[in-house]
Amino acid sequence: MKASSSTSVYTSELSRKIGDLAALVKFRLSATVVLSSVLTYLVALGAGGVSWWAIAVLTSGGFLTTAAANILNEVLEKDYDSQMERTRRRPLAEGRMTTSDALLMAGFSSIGGISLLALFNPWTAFLGMVSLISYAFVYTPLKRVGPVAVLVGAIPGALPALIGCAAAEGSITALGITLFTIQFFWQLPHFYAIGFLGFADYRKAGFRLVPEIDGGVDARQLGRDAIVASLILIPLGILPYYLGATSLGAALVVSALGLLFFRFALRFLRQPERSTALRMMFFSFAYLPLVFTIYWAGKMLM
Ligand code: HEM
Numbered sequence: 001m002k003a004s005s006s007t008s009v010y011t012s013e014l015s016r017k018i019g020d021l022a023a024l025v026k027f028r029l030s031a032t033v034v035l036s037s038v039l040t041y042l043v044a045l046g047a048g049g050v051s052w053w054a055i056a057v058l059t060s061g062g063f064l065t066t067a068a069a070n071i072l073n074e075v076l077e078k079d080y081d082s083q084m085e086r087t088r089r090r091p092l093a094e095g096r097m098t099t100s101d102a103l104l105m106a107g108f109s110s111i112g113g114i115s116l117l118a119l120f121n122p123w124t125a126f127l128g129m130v131s132l133i134s135y136a137f138v139y140t141p142l143k144r145v146g147p148v149a150v151l152v153g154a155i156p157g158a159l160p161a162l163i164g165c166a167a168a169e170g171s172i173t174a175l176g177i178t179l180f181t182i183q184f185f186w187q188l189p190h191f192y193a194i195g196f197l198g199f200a201d202y203r204k205a206g207f208r209l210v211p212e213i214d215g216g217v218d219a220r221q222l223g224r225d226a227i228v229a230s231l232i233l234i235p236l237g238i239l240p241y242y243l244g245a246t247s248l249g250a251a252l253v254v255s256a257l258g259l260l261f262f263r264f265a266l267r268f269l270r271q272p273e274r275s276t277a278l279r280m281m282f283f284s285f286a287y288l289p290l291v292f293t294i295y296w297a298g299k300m301l302m
C-alpha cells in the first residue's frame with residue numbers, strides 16, 4: 001500500500017517536471033521551428049544524399065538552440081508572464097523553477113545546440129547563433145515597445161528555414177532566402193490572429209505587440225497587414241520552381257494555399273471577430289509544414 005502510494009507520488013512529480021520542462025522550452029512551438037528547418041533541409045537536398053544521421057543532428061541541434069532561446073525569453077519575461085492567463089502557469093512565472101537553474105539549462109542547451117549545428121558548416125552555426133541572440137535580446141525587450149516587435153521577431157522566426165538550407169547547401173543561397181521570406185511573411189497573419197485573440201491578456205501584462213486604437217485592438221490594421229502578407233505569399237509560392245527546387249505542380253499548389261490564406265485574412269478584415277481569427281490561426285498552423293512538405297514532395301517526384 002505504502003509502496004504504491006509512494007510510486008504514484010513519484011509518477012505525478014515526474015510528470016509535473018516533464019510538463020514544466022515542456023513549458024520552459026515551449027515544446028510545440030520549438031518542435032514546429034525544428035520541423036521547418038528539417039523540411040527546408042530536405043527541399044534543398046532533394047532526392048540525393050539524405051542521411052538519417054544528418055537529420056538527427058539537425059533536429060537535436062535545432063531543438064537545443066531553440067530551447068535555449070525560449071528559456072532566455074521566459075527568464076527575461078517571468079514577471080510579465082505571471083500576469084497573463086496564457087502564460088501564468090509557466091514554471092519560472094509560478095516560481096517552481098529558479099532563474100539560475102533555467103540559465104544553467106539555457107547555457108548548456110545553447111552550447112550543445114550551436115556545436116551540433118556547427119557539424120554541418122560555419123554558416124549553419126552562425127545563423128543559429130543570430131536567431132538565438134536576436135530572439136532573446138532584441139525581440140523579447142521590443143515586445144513591450146510596440147507592434148514593430150512582430151516584424152523584428154519574424155526574423156529569428158524565419159531563420160530556421162535559412163538554417164535548414166544552409167545545412168544542406170553550405171552557404172546562403174537564393175533558395176534559402178526564398179524559403180526564409182515565405183516563413184517571414186507567413187508569421188504575420190499567424191501572429192495577427194493570435195494577437196487579436198489574446199489582446200486583453202497582452203495588455204494586462206504591458207505587452208504592446210498588437211496595434212491599438214481608442215484603447216482597443218486595431219483590427220482593421222491587423223486585417224490589412226494580414227491581407228498584404230498573404231498576397232505576397234501567392235507569387236512567392238511559385239519562386240522555388242524557377243530555382244529548380246520543386247515541380248511546377250507543387251509550386252502552383254503552394255500558391256493556391258497562399259490564395260486560401262488570403263481568403264481567411266479577407267474574412268477576418270471584413271468581420272474581425274473570434275471565429276474568423278480562430279480560422280486564420282488554425283490555417284496558419286497547417287500552412288507552413290504543408291508548404292515545405294509539398295515542395296519536398298514536388299522535388300522527389302521531378
Ligand atoms: C513573429 C513571430 C511569432 C510570434 C509573435 C508568434 C506568437 C505565438 C504565440 C503567442 C503563440 C501562442 C498561442 C496560444 O497559446 O494561444 C503561438 C503559437 C504557435 N506558434 Fe507562433 N509566433 C511566431 C512565430 C512562429 C514560428 C516561427 C513558428 C514555427 C515555425 C510558430 C509556430 C507556432 C505553433 C506551432 C504554435 C501553436 C503551438 C502552441 O500553442 O504551443 N510561430 N505563436
Ligand SMILES: CC(C)=CCC/C(C)=C/CC/C(C)=C/COP(=O)(O)OP(=O)(O)O
Binds near residue numbers: 033070153156
Ligand atoms: C534556431 C533558433 C534559435 C530560432 C529561434 C526561433 C524562435 C524561438 C522563433 C519563435 C518566433 C517567435 C517570435 C515566437 C513568439 O514568441 P513570444 O515570446 O511572443 O511567445 P510567448 O508570448 O508565448 O512567450
